[in-house]
Amino acid sequence: MLDINVSKRLGNFELQLNAQIPSQNVTALFGLSGSGKSTVINLISGLIHPDQGYIKLNDKILVDTKKGICLPPNKRNMGYVFQDGRLFPHYSVKGNLRYAMQSKSRKNAVEFDRIVQLLGIEHLLNRYPISLSGGEKQRVAIGRALLSQPEMLLMDEPLSALDLPRKQELLSYLENLAQQIAIPILYVTHSVDELTTLAEQVILMEDGKMIAFDKVDNVVSSSLFERWKG
Numbered sequence: 001m002l003d004i005n006v007s008k009r010l011g012n013f014e015l016q017l018n019a020q021i022p023s024q025n026v027t028a029l030f031g032l033s034g035s036g037k038s039t040v041i042n043l044i045s046g047l048i049h050p051d052q053g054y055i056k057l058n059d060k061i062l063v064d065t066k067k068g069i070c071l072p073p074n075k076r077n078m079g080y081v082f083q084d085g086r087l088f089p090h091y092s093v094k095g096n097l098r099y100a101m102q103s104k105s106r107k108n109a110v111e112f113d114r115i116v117q118l119l120g121i122e123h124l125l126n127r128y129p130i131s132l133s134g135g136e137k138q139r140v141a142i143g144r145a146l147l148s149q150p151e152m153l154l155m156d157e158p159l160s161a162l163d164l165p166r167k168q169e170l171l172s173y174l175e176n177l178a179q180q181i182a183i184p185i186l187y188v189t190h191s192v193d194e195l196t197t198l199a200e201q202v203i204l205m206e207d208g209k210m211i212a213f214d215k216v217d218n219v220v221s222s223s224l225f226e227r228w229k230g
């Protein structure tokens with residue numbers, strides 16, 4: 001579980017968030033542009049620091065302003081997937097995946113094979129990123145994030161650069177993935193379709209505040225969601 005209780009001022013914008021993100025299922029971060037979703041991701045990953053508060057991942061304190069603790073991003077053990085795959089162009093798919101594996105787990109062929117199979121990328125291992133479709137690149141990027149053995153997965157609009165058929169294809173991989181791994185997954189999206197297909201619960205943001213944190217069905221059927229209904 002990720003336990004976050006922070007405040008952060010950026011110019012005129014003030015973010016306040018108090019939430020517990022479970023280790024099962026996908027938690028979506030949803031809200032209008034400028035509501036603070038990227039700020040939340042940046043606070044959790046350690047790219048920015050809260051003015052006040054704490055973030056704990058399971059038993060580990062990532063940040064605690066009162067205790068003067070603030071782990072750098074590389075000590076937080078987070079896996080990221082961004083809009084664009086951001087693969088290393090000069091490495092093959094296999095090279096990209098192996099790069100992510102810590103030296104102690106390099107010999108862990110079972111884990112490598114399991115994730116490659118889960119994401120359906122066996123046939124791509126010897127190819128280079130330039131020859132992959134957008135959906136294939138994203139599957140490799142997800143595989144790379146998972147092979148770093150993260151304690152949490154941050155996914156920032158991972159499907160937004162894809163066309164509809166590729167989105168649908170990757171959504172089914174992600175659904176499968178969410179059932180197979182037991183770490184908190186925080187998933188930023190603007191898509192109601194992705195929200196209802198993938199996420200179990202949703203944090204609804206507005207002007208830097210969490211205005212709802214509940215099961216997706218409850219939030220989608222509430223009056224707070226009116227503006228997203230056609």
Ligand SMILES: Nc1ncnc2c1ncn2[C@@H]1O[C@H](COP(=O)(O)OP(=O)(O)OP(=O)(O)O)[C@@H](O)[C@H]1O
Binds near residue numbers: 010035036037
């Ligand atoms: N360094 C900064 N200085 C001043 N304001 C900032 C800074 N960083 C972010 N903001 C403001 O904070 C607000 C929230 O931004 P944020 O990127 O978190 O929103 P978002 O919900 O992720 O938006 P989008 O969906 O468009 O990506 C915005 O109004 C933004 O302009």
